[in-house]
Amino acid sequence: MALNPSDQASTGMFFPTQTPGTVLCCTCGVAMAPNPANMCVRCLRSRVDITEGLPRQAVVNFCPDCSSYLQPPNKWLRFNLESQELLHFLVKRLHTRFSRLVTLTHAEFMFTEPHSKRIKIRLRVRREVMNGAILEQPHIVEFVVHDKLCLSCSRLQANPDQWVAAVQLRQHVPHRRTFLFLEQLILRHGAATRAVRIADAPHGLDFFFASRSHAIRFVDFVNSVAPVQYRTDKQLVSHDPKSNVYNYKHTFSVEISPICREDLICLPPKVAHSLGNLGPLVICTKVSNSIVLMDPFTLRVAYLNATQYWSDPFRPLLSSRQLVEYSILDIEPESDIVTVGGSRYQLAYVQVARMSDFSNVFTVKTHLGHLLNVGDNALGYDLFGANPNDMEMDKYKGLVLPDCVLMKKSYEEARARRSGKQRNFKLKRLDIEVEPTGGRKGEEDKRNDEYRKFIEELEENPELRFNISLYKNDNYEPSEMGSSMADAEEIPSVPVEELVADLEGLDIGDGQDQE
Incomplete structure (x- = not known):
């Protein structure tokens, strides 16, 4: 081990510094670090191609309706484009063919046009050649994307109304505040991405799924965010006596508690005592x-x-x-x-x-x-x-309200002075099939008024928007008039720090896993 100059002076001893030796390449004569082949890297690559026999093109099946990829034989997985999960999926498809020839050390995506139906990945492979020399070389694999509908999407294309399980979500109250809030929670967590169709219904919504397991998962999600009770039922659709296969249609009736935020309640004596x-x-x-x-x-x-x-x-x-x-x-x-x-x-x-x-x-x-x-x-x-007509109040004698x-x-x-001005945020909405009002303007005005009040509640209550994704409104232009400064300070608003960029537009189906 070499000593520092100060240490050498103190000990009076001299230790020469060792430098790595070099040899001449046996082919081109360039000085290089010695290796078992006695060849430089350029000469090794000219004589040996470690990527020989490796595939340069492969095929992957993609379902355009649900944005999922086929993992043979019949499993479909959903990934974002150029995500780490998609890269792992593609490399795993090649691993069985690569592992016998080379060792994979690195992988990354190469840029391709989104509409080109091509996915390119750059790999770095390593292999032992010529008397034990290790050679590393880049290798590009191009995946050709073939469109192919998965089983559930193909059934849906054949019959859009085909469903196996339906979730009837109901709340018997004269407003839709709960469903407006629940809609944002569903969008944030992607709870309804597997829904075949969403339809409006009196006092609630109907969610239709192509699988009973998807409906059960959705009911579990609603049960985790709202106090509900539900019951299930099923109806026989067909029966094959030879194979003993039964086909049912399942229905989940979910009722949400009528108690909402900011309600005034007179507790029953039994509940108050508990x-x-x-x-x-x-x-x-x-x-x-x-x-x-x-x-x-x-x-x-x-x-x-x-x-x-x-x-x-x-x-x-x-x-x-x-x-x-x-x-x-x-x-x-x-x-x-x-x-x-x-x-x-x-x-x-x-x-x-x-x-x-x-x-x-x-x-x-x-x-x-x-x-x-x-x-x-x-x-x-x-x-x-x-004039409250409540039976629970009659049970309390001498109750003074x-x-x-x-x-x-x-x-x-x-807010009346600021009416007509845009807000700095926007919300996504579910694709809900709403029956035509048939010329009843009152129904449409009522929906718009409830949505407006819901937006105002989000501005006033930070706790209410804690679990909701608010997106930046690109069309928002701050007012340049100084006369509205007092109103801007008085009216609560959503801070810019709480807003997220809308990178996906209004597409609510991207980036969710599929089984």
Whole structure:
């Protein structure tokens, strides 16, 4: 081992530095590092071709309808173009033929036009040649893509209405807020990519699948994001007595709980007792696979899972479509700001009056003390002028209802001044077959109004858009007028950091695995 100059001086010894020796190539005479063949790399490649016998072209079958590739004999797999999964799939197709001749060290895609029906990959192969010398060389393989429909797509082409399993998703409420939110969750997780057809239905949607396993997977997904109960049924289509084969059509009837976010609920005595004497007047703050209930007067929170709810179901006293706008006349905080269930609240006493009638002024307790100021508007439930017909309320003797229950801050006036302006984000939509309204303009206007309110809820509630993909709106142009700066600060909006680029346009079927 050679020493440093300082070490050599200290020891008084001299160690010569060793340099690797070189030899002359036996063919061209170029100085080179010695190897078992005594030939330089250029001469070795001129005499030996290690890629001889390796395939330079191969064929891969591709289903254009579902974007999947055939893995013989009959398995179809879905990959993104030029993805690592597709590269592994193609290399694995060649591995059996390569492993007997060479060793594969590297693989990568080469650029090809997307419409060329060609996929090129560059490989680096290694092989031992001439007395043990190791030679490495690049090798390009071109895959010719042949279009071929998979079995499920070919059946669908023959009969578009052919399906094996249907999922009937229903929620018996007068609005479609839940389905608008559920639609975005389905798109984000690709839960309905295997659906043959999606059709609109009264109080819900119908999903049709070509396989019972795909329907079961979709039902499991809905069960993980919403409190549901379901039952199954099947109908015999055909029977082959010789082979003892039965063909059935399966139906899954899935019912979503009618409890929605921002609903006002009067808990049944049995449920209230099981939740530690909560309420009985509570509001729903969040709905996932469980229902989050909160007492707006004490900030007590309870969680109700699907099993607990369906064992003793109940309906909301008032829904979010019955909210009334109030004006805040005075506010007096009662406690400090606290965090309950991941959200911030503050108890306060406020004086409010209906925007449509200032003759009556109410003093009520609210959980929105951290959001409201004098002069603001708020949306709440009018219990002073309402006539609730709820059997659960009759079970509580001496129950005194407040004049109103405030639910959230209102931005209606500021939104009216900003009407007609584009937003900086957009949403994808499922391809749902909607029956024609037959000239009923009310149905179309109702759908548009519900979608508009859903967009506004996404802007107001960051927790609501946490599991939703919001895409950048390329057509959005920020306003250059300075007069709207006050409205822009007042109205909640979606930060640009939460938006993602829409690289796939509105194609909802790309990039999902298929079995």
